[in-house]
Amino acid sequence: MDQSLAFVTRRRMERTAEALRKNNMEAYCVDTAAEVAPLVRSLVPEGAVVSAGGSMSLAECGVMELLRSGAYRFLDRAAPGLTQADIDEIYRKAFFADCYLASANAVTEAGEILNVDGNANRVAAITFGPASVILVVGCNKLVKDVAEAERRVREVAAPANAKRLSCQTPCASAGHCADCRSPGRICCTYVLHRYQRAAGRIKVILVGEPLGY
Secondary structure, three states: HHHHHHHOOOOOOHHHHHHHHHHOOOEEEEOOOOOOOOOOHHHHHOOOEEOOOHHHHHOOOOHHHHHOOOOOOEEEEOOOOOOOOHHHHHHHHHHHEEEEEEEEEEEEEEOOOOEEEOOOOOHHHOOOOOOOOEEEEEEEEEOHHHHHHHHHHHHHHHHHHHHHHHOOOOOHHHHOOOOOOEEEEEOOEEEEEOOOOOOEEEEEEEOOOOOOO
């Protein structure tokens, strides 16, 4: 990234991180994706029970590789040979994990976190259950306010994820939200975190590079 643009991005991340802290969440700023996995390792004790949402961001910065390294008891919903019943059971066991990792669809400069789900297993675990939640968020997901966050979901995150997951939805074909009623709809449940009652339970790692959708 151009150094002048990196400077502007870093300042925006720092403002957002301060807003998150005011909302009772921990926040960290790193410049590169390569710094994420070592930071996650420092935040999650070895041997902890961990689970994760489906996330391109976690894969792109090496966190999924870390979780599968043997350092943790990983509830891996993508492990070979699992049936749908097995996956559903992992979704439920995630509520009792020591740590849950995911990304966010958008984070506002006021320190609000918007996540949108189809099954709602990810937003449910982020909201309640695991004692610690770590969200890895690329700079492409930083937005001015909730209205921009919702636009980002409709115009970028939902269509891109629907395409990746081969969902039979209008957005997977058209590339933009049609507010459909399709059985495969990916944006069923909207959760906006404005404040975290348990201090520091939610930890947000802001990354000065684009990650995920």
